[in-house]
Structures are given as structure tokens and as C-alpha cells.
Amino acid sequence: MAPTAIRSRNGCSNLNILFLTQTYPRHPDDTSGPFIRDLARGLVRAGDSVTVLTPHAPGVRQRWQEEGVQAISFRYAPENYEVLGYSRSLSSDETIRVGAGLVTPLYVAAARRALNRLLSGNRFDLLHAHWVVPNGLVSAPLATRVPLAIGLHGSDVFLAERPLIRRFVGRALGRSRLLTGCSPELVDRVCALGFERERSRVIPYGVDTEKFSPGDDRQTSWRDQLEIPVEAVVGLSVGRMVTKKGYHILMETLAEVMALDPDFHLVLAGGGDRLEELESAASPWRDRVHFPGAVLRDALPDLYRAADFFLLPAVHDAKGNVDGLPNVILEAMASGLPVVASRISGIPLAITDGIEGLLVEEKDPARLLEAVSRLVGNRDRRLQMGGAARARAESELTWTAVAGRYRKAYDEALSGPEVS
DSSP states (O other): OOOSSOOEETTEEOOEEEEEOSOOOSSTTOOSSHHHHHHHHHHHHTTOEEEEEEEOOTTOOSEEEETTEEEEEEOOSOGGGOOSSTTOSEETTTEEOHHHHHHHHHHHHHHHHHHHHHHHHSOOSEEEEESIIIIIHHHGGGTTTSOEEEEEOSHHHHHHTSHHHHHHHHHHHHTOSEEEESSHHHHHHHHTTTOOGGGEEEOOOOBOTTTSOOOSOSOOHHHHHHTOOTTSOEEEEESOSSGGGOHHHHHHTHHHHHTSOTTOEEEEEOOOTTHHHHHHHTGGGTTTEEOOOSOOGGGHHHHHHTOSEEEEOOOOOTTOOOOSSOHHHHHHHHTTOOEEEESOTTGGGTOOBTTTEEEEOTTOHHHHHHHHHHHHTOHHHHHHHHHHHHHHHHHHOBHHHHHHHHHHHHHHHHHSOOOO
16 A cells, blocks of 8 residues: 655655556556656655556556556456556547447546545545546546646547536646646647646656667667668657557658658558558558557667657647657657657657757648658768757656656645645
């Protein structure tokens, strides 16, 4: 169980923090919600206590501890119907899956019961509900028992703006002391639903700069596995094959991209609802455009090391859904790769155009082609930008630095006035 008392270190009170999330890594190789786990670990390393409450799913234990973080799962339906979270709730991240919609009331009731049990047996200084929908809504009635913070991560904002949900979101925001988000846009959109901008904080995600680091050479197992020559220039993208990642924009200019250099190879790693469609669009270049599918987290560092630059042409989809700050961009930076990405949401928090990479307007295939061409044919530019990306990751974007910013936000929220 979580500790019931606050410790003291160097005259500063350490906090006992409770996270509620619907996505948390189910095993060390899982790519679902690693930023929640890594933030929790960063806070624990600094002396705080963190308990994570997450829904059950196949492969999720009832209770476990890793690197000082206590994790507890709760059941909310028979296992075959536990379909919320872990990137399963939305179709192409654009519409709620029918099953997820039907089981949501069961999730809300079960999550609230689990929170009540934890709050009855333990003293927590703060409850951080990650994803305003559903977890901000779940937690709001309990704000009289424990100070509440709400964290934004992307798809939850798209859901919060839906007419039938907006009123409930406004009520939840009214009971929260703090709003955090990895993107200025996400925070601004939710503040427009009823939260004081002065009590919000934009904090980027972090990255493990030891795990994700440049390689000594490019002769890795990934090049051998994908049959990519050692001398070839490789562009890499990692992400779920859903609309907001913008891979369909890349497909619009793929012929021109592949014509830049006959030895250029492109690797698009990830699974998702649009994978088959993208594979079909790239079929004329199947010997040089590679789709290895979803990649286990422990295999990702070597995949980055096999590449020469990273690209993610992210977009707002037709419903306004957008990523906050994709972790893969930070992982690429830590791996010493220059980044080509869209100038949207939280991406400019990490990438300065012309320094760590190149930023382009979203949904602009011509500008995307121009940016890719500037890197494919210029090794010195790639090395210079990649070095700058690695340096920024090490100086500003470690989980130690990011957890420190969250801790400061928690302190300011807890020292401020209570909310009704």
C-alpha cells in the first residue's frame, strides 16, 4: 500500500501523489503510456511517493512495484469487455469505438470506487488525473477529499470539446487546482472550457537520454533485418498509423521523396487502423519503404540508431484531434537525429526550426518534401542538427528536469487557494 505519512528531506516536505490513468505500460517493452510511468519514476527519484491506479486489461497485474512506483489495477467489466485505454478506445483516433462507449459508465463507476478505497486507507497530498476525459470526470467529485490536478495528453481534449461532454468537463475543471498539458494548444483549448489560464502549466514530456542515445555506427541489426545497405540514407518515423500522425500527407509526395536519391530508404514503424492503406499507397517502392509494424520498446533505441533523420508530419484531423508532444520526437532527439515535423501543438516546445530540425506547416506536402530534401542530400546538416537535438534533450528534456517542473507546479497549486 502507499505510505500514509509525508517524509521530510532537506527541510522540504515530500509529497504522496496518486495518479489515475487509463494507460500505463503493461510490461517493460510496452509502448502504452510510458510517459506516465517515467514521470512517476522521476518524482520518486526526487523523494516523493507515487501510486498509480490504472484499469485492468489482458497482461495487467493486480498490484506491482517498479523502481519505487506502486501500481494498482482495477476491474470494471469482464475481461473481454475491458476495452478502454491502452490506445484501444478510438478508431483511427477520430471516433469512439462502439464497445468503448458502451463500457464507459462501468469504467467511471469502478474507477471512482477504486479511488475511494485508496483514499479511505491512505493519505495523499495530490490526485493527478491524467486525461481529462474520462479521468478528470471520474475524479472531480473526490476533490473535497484530496486536491485535484488534471493532465491533458491529446485525444482527451478532442473528447472534452464534444457538446454532450463539455458541460461535465467544465464542472470537473472548476474543482481542479491545476491543469497540466504537454502543448500550449491543448491547454488553451481546455482553458476555453472553463479554467483559469493562470493556474495551468505547459510542461513538455521528457526522455531517457541514457536509453535513447546515438550509436557509434549505423551497422545495426535493423538495417540487416530490413535489408537496407549500410551506405543508404534512412528516414525514420515511429507512431501509430492513425490520421493525426499525418502519414497520408507523406503519401501525397512519396513519389517525389523517393526520387530524391535512388538509395534513400524510408522506415514507417507502428501498427494502427490505417496501416494497410499506407502499405498499399507505398507499394510501388516496397523495396525501399519499410513497414516493420509495432516495435517493442526495448528494440526502439537500435531502430533510431539505424536512421539518419526522423520525420513526423502530424496534423489536426477532421475532428480537431491532435497529438500534444509525441514521445517519439523526444526519443529521436536523444538519439542524435534531426527531426522534420509539423509546426503544431507541443512540437515547437522541443524543436526550434533550423536548429534541432526543420518545422513545416501541417498538411503541406510541398513544404514537407522541401524539408526532407534538405536533409537527404546534406550529411553535414544532418550531423549538425542531430548534435543540437541531442544537446537539447540532455540539457532540458530529461525526466529529472521535467519531473522537477511538475513538482514545482504541484507545490504552487497546493500552496494556492482551495477550490470549491
